[in-house]
Amino acid sequence: MAVGTGDQAPEFDLEEAPDRPRVRLADFRGRRNVLLVFHPFAWTPVCRDEALDLQANLESFHNAETDVVFVSCDPSASRQAWKHELGVTYTFASDFWEHGAAARAYGVFNERTGAPVRGTFLIDRDGIVIWSLVKEADTRRTEMVPESLDALGGGG
Template sequence: MTEQIKVGDQVRDFTLKDQDGNDVTLSSLRGKKVLLSFHPLAWTPICRDQMKALDDLYDRFVAKGVEPLGLSVDPIPSKKAWADSMGIRSLKLLSDFWPHGAVADSLGLFIEKHGFSGRANVLVDEEGRVQWVKVYELKTLPDFEEVLNLL
């Protein structure tokens, strides 16, 4: 496992597909902040609540110049069915499926023994550097108001 990313580190560029199969490339979002919100697995209650909350707050993040993204190791068809089942309106749910957990691992957030990422929020600045990072206990729902208050 890679050492966990910290404030000031450059985030390695990546391209992942969202729930609709569209490519999302981190470097294409330069000039705005990006919130990478990692959740372990789709179809679990806390992950559902985390992504629903982020979708509900999507417009508030965008108003502050932040593009929020949800990430997990789930494959695209699962992400699509899950997003549809939750009524996700705006949030892009990215699939870090293959190579399995590579983006999470590059940030030191992949939990090898479980085969999924930890639960974490990583705020990336306009230049692609970590501005803020918080890793949560797996059973803890992240507080997005905490993130919004930082902005």
């Protein structure tokens, strides 16, 4: 079962790139909110569209002191190449090893495909999930900017 609104967000420890610090929920606590967005695979049309939607709304996230972390189980080198090709500026993280550990913790890992479904979790500075949305892998998310983002606004 997926993590839901009001739940304590599970810790995650993801690789952005081998030469960069790891991306951990603990590093955001008390500082920034996090929109944690799981998707099945890099280099696919629906995932590309969602990645670009997030980039198009990045100012809204910045205004709400929220960092976006876009996650799949693809290796970090592939994720960074795809990020570069798309021209996006937010974090692309890899849940490659231990394979799917973060997706499993959030209840969005599909054991049959070896990839996450489309799970989205808005986590506040205290580590509480204040909004979540889970869709199957073949269903595109259209609610990439939750209304609850307004409540996060600056100054926390």
